[in-house]
Amino acid sequence: MSANAGLDPVAPLEPPVPTQKPIKTTGLHVGDAEPGCRKVDPILVVDKVRRSFGGLTAVDVDHLEVPRGAITALIGPNGAGKTTLFNLLTGFDKPNDGKWMFDGRSLAGMPAYRVARMGQIRTFQLTKALGLLSVMDNMLLGAKGQTGENMFRALLPFLWRTQEEANRAKALDLLTRFKLDTKKDDYAASLSGGQRKLLEMARALMSDPTLVMLDEPMAGVNPALTQSLLDHILNLKSQGMTVLFVEHDMHMVRHIADWVIVMAEGKVVAEGDPHEVMKNPAVIDAYLGQHHDEDIGQDPGAETEHVSAIKELLDDER
Amino acid sequence: MDWEAIFNNAAVELISPTTAAYALAALGLAVHFGYTGLLNFGQAGFMALGAYGYAISILTFGFPVWGAFLVGVGASVVFALILGIPTLRLRADYLAIVTIAAAEIVRLLFTTNTFASVTGSANGLSGYKNGFAALNPLAEGSYGFGPFENNAYDTWLRIVAWSIVILAALFVWQVMRSPWGRVIKGIREDEDAVRALGKNVYAYKMQSLILGGVFGTIAGMIFALPRAVVPSNYQTTLTFFIYAILLLGGAATVLGPIIGSMIFWVLLSFFSGFVSRAVEAGWLPFMTTIQGGQLRFILVGVAIMLIVIFRPQGVFGNKKELAFVR
Structure with missing residues (x-):
């Protein structure tokens, strides 16, 4: 190949x-x-x-x-x-x-x-x-240590709303850098092959990797x-x-x-x-x-x- | 032809406890299949555990209603763990095979004569409703109007059944719009990608299996309250009816399973009433009454096929999703 x-x-x-x-x-x-x-x-x-x-x-x-x-x-x-x-x-x-x-x-x-x-x-x-998730949801999935990812805490939005907003802002910033911000509400499945590569890289960066x-x-x-x-x-x-x-x-x-x-x-x-x-x-x-x-x-x-x-x-x- | 009776009987099914039970079981499958992508073909097994867990706790051990309820729920959690521990690490289709077999094992265990003193074998169990009826705060008499008029016990049962369905629907709605639901939907799309983002996919799939299974179990209890617990009610066809309801309403939706169950039961009752009267009236001379009883399932099947062909995303599904079906 x-x-x-x-x-x-x-x-x-x-x-x-x-x-x-x-x-x-x-x-x-x-x-x-x-x-x-x-x-x-x-x-x-x-x-x-x-x-x-x-x-x-x-x-x-x-x-x-x-x-x-x-x-x-x-x-x-x-x-x-x-x-x-x-x-x-x-x-x-x-x-x-x-x-x-x-x-x-x-x-x-x-x-x-x-x-x-x-x-x-x-x-x-x-x-x-993740095709049938929006580009933004793809990004948010990359964030580490989310309180709302526990099933019982998920029921109480006030526990995780602030963190969610912070993650959303960070995701939007990354998406802007990768020129995907206009696509944020589209399904990831609608992106081209190259855009998916960009999304995957941007998503990886959500967790601040070393x-x-x-x-x-x-x-x-x-x-x-x-x-x-x-x-x-x-x-x-x-x-x-x-x-x-x-x-x-x-x-x-x-x-x-x-x-x-x-x-x-x-x-x-x-x-x-x-x-x-x-x-x-x-x-x-x-x-x-x-x-x-x-x-x-x-x-x-x-x-x-x-x-x-x-x-x-x-x-x-x- | 008594059209009024046909429509009346069909309308009764709209809010019957059986419709509520199927709606709740389908909601459990929506969590499994629609949101997480788990192919659970053993929802009938979860329902059987609920019905038998409830009935046996009351009849054999003399538990109060809440104790019997907890026994049923506990049994389904254990069942989900037994199914999930070996199979959730494997590919999705393995879970399908294991669940369909496990549900049959559960049904056959309840059918076998060996435990007849506890399970009632093929005759099943009855006489466990007093505890639930005793909790009824409604005075004797008749409530409701038209086709929805019922006595105090049946009204009480409908209130409880539909309250549980509404609570379960609110639970699923809230949890699926949270970060937890995002991980769950991500697992449906590609579990390796979610794993690579640091999520414990195995634990999430197990939580989903338990949550949907518990819904199925509670549905089994609701299903058992207007009738007796009979093992033949929990065959694999029950699971397939629930899948039909789920696809009818929309797999990854909250309202889909509920409305789907209503459509399914109203159609089934309508066709049943129509066919039996048509046979009696001599409209279908080539058919006996017994054959007519089977024809309703054929007609429901055709109706569901039409809906799936012309609205494949289900009643509440998102049309956009279909543009990207792989």
């Missing part, structure tokens, strides 16, 4: 870039930029996390640290285990073994809703807008909206949040990521600064190497997709 917006026939030849010049955060790691290297200030530390489905080991990460206050991209070819790792880290799936810490607290065995309450909020590859995990935020979004999404992701960083995102669009990764983690076949094969990591032979191998043993004629489509992705990157570098 290619999420490369550049392949869109109506897309401009120039790749979409954020309107603001991203300020890259550097000096994130300690020692050499190698797989599993230590970070100066890690927010998420993963140790020996393994998940297999029958005989297939989808994720087998020995050690991984995600730097705080930076934008980290998780890339890799299809089937590399990126989304599975996301699901494991957010409690949506359970690993066979291993442990991982968020902000110094262990998350192993913790259900998804408690992970979210700790400030680690995720979005989904296939957008999960770590925002975006699973393919650009998939299926038209180039015009891509630009605004890029700006929003950069804003998250400038507001002090940490971002970890899975992405296929290499232009986007290069433009906004401070750090790149490359996965292949369930393992972390490379890490580093986005400009350096692309030159890493392990990365080129990860993208091109999966068909080394096969006759090139067998699956030309898949091959050329990765070749063009890498070529694009190398072209960009020049």
